[in-house]
Amino acid sequence: MNDRVKHLFIWPAFLLVLVITLFPLIYALTVSFQTIRIVPPTPPRFVGFDNYGDILANARFWGAIGTTATIVVISVVLQYVIGLSVALALHHNVPGASLFRVTFLLPMFLAPVCVALIAKMIFHPVLGPANEFFTLFGLENLPFLTDPNFAIAVLITIETWQWTPFVVLLMLAGLQGLPAEVFEAARVDNISAWRRFRDITFPMLLPLSAAVIFIRLIEGFKIIDTVFVLTGGGPGTSTETLTLFAYNEGFKKFNIGMTSALSFLFLIVVIVFGTLYLAGARKLTQRYEQ
């Protein structure tokens, strides 16, 4: 055996990982301990944890966490509930299922910027069809994008609209992978459709559900494009999400040190939420473990 050959396989992969992920990460980490401004250019200066301290003391940061968490948690719950319902309907071949299967997936293929632009027209306070609709109920000219609560509700709606198809797609695949005989056995045993869902379908899909929600949570936290186009974080900073906050610091104020620190805090926030979620999900799946 020529053991030296293994180096040929290991090193290129290792170097690649080093160059494209580890190096930028470590570089960003060092930058986060410095003040670096591109405009106006100032020489880097080591400031220790000052950047982190400044951010943590900044109400805007905590506001951004609150906004992001609100949007993500509510929209992911909606995505899952609606997504699973639609998947169940498609799985049971409601009339026109094949048409729906295609159309339901379309929003997912659109670029978020396009989605935001479409939404901007729909939710125009005077000319949009949403206004038209609410006018039927006597609610004219609602401040869809200019009132903080309305704006967040609109963002949640758009997130849900765009990403429910993802949940549908995966849950449908999961449903179709379940053994048909188990459900036939339940039908012969006179188990009602609701109990079949509650006691068999849902528990059997739990591991997949946990994974799907996890993916959506992590992805959801990165929300920026729709917010950027639709409200720009406004009114004020009431709809500013974490990534938009970081973007504003980095590319409007060109405060690179601060932005790097913010990115790492963002990472920590995602890890905290992710860990909390996984702990909860684990407890639930363990109860139904196969």
Added chain:
Amino acid sequence: MEHIEFRKISKSYGAVEVVPPLDLSIEQGEFIVLVGPSGCGKTTTLRMLAGLEETTSGDIFIDGENITDKRPGDRNCAMVFQNYALYPHMSVRDNIGYAMKVHGAAKADIDARVEEAAGLLGLSEYLDRKPRNLSGGQRQRVAIGRALVRQPQVFLFDEPLSNLDAKLRVEMRSEIKLLQRRLGTTAVYVTHDQVEAMTMADRVVVMRSGVIEQVDAPITLYERPANKFVASFIGSPSMNFFDARIENDQLLLGHQRLQLAAQEAERIGDFGRVIFGIRPEHCRDSEAAAQLTFGVEVIEPLGSNTLLLGTVGDQKIMAQVDPRFAAQADAPSTIPIDMSAAHFFDPITEVRL
């Protein structure tokens, strides 16, 4: 008393008719086995009885009640599936008691019946395990237990032993049979294994392409198969068939003449062309034996007996003879044929003569 009745039920998928109109009645407490090669419609027939498959036409009655349009759950049948179909996330106890629990039985009742069924099936020590941690035989027992506790009016078995190894299959088949006899519940059992069919059934339904070829007690199927298909399907090793002629009370097989048994001679002594069938185990001496010479090609000693494989003219033959029978490969050998156990079929319709 008649318990289950199929009246002209049929099943089509689009233009393809899988089961042409079929009639069958099953007695109370009877163990009926549907057997046939794969694709013969036996499983479809069972699933129509369970309600998992809609009938295209015809009616099914259980206890005189037309259940054709009833939901599977309203038919009071319990089914055991080939792949066990256990609820993977429930313990053995929950699997067996689940239906009772959903239907609102008292906890004490459920426990009592689950314990009873588990005891009966030798599952008592596994009650808290998940199906994943059980062997195939144990899983199938759980599936049977699940059917048992419901105390249904009909048991349905869809090839329940196909996924088990040979030894376990032999064990389970007598267990199922015993259990059914003890409970006295009508059972409909589907299998492609003729040995299973023969050993378990009170009556066997032999099917081919959705058509019932014969319904009879196992021994009748063996002794008086209704046609060539049943004759070839039942029995192991399977029956030898030869194109032959009957003239002057004699069977002409190639150049050889075999004297018919007296009874047969009287009945079909001058029939002309026939299909002659003889089971390998009937190549034995008897009062009505005739001698047949054929070229032996392979000798397979099995211990309790020996199989001779060879040809008569250009037709294959397999004979089962005594272990010490003097025969040599690649040499002609003469064996006795018990003509009283011979079968004759019409060469065109293949129906028994």
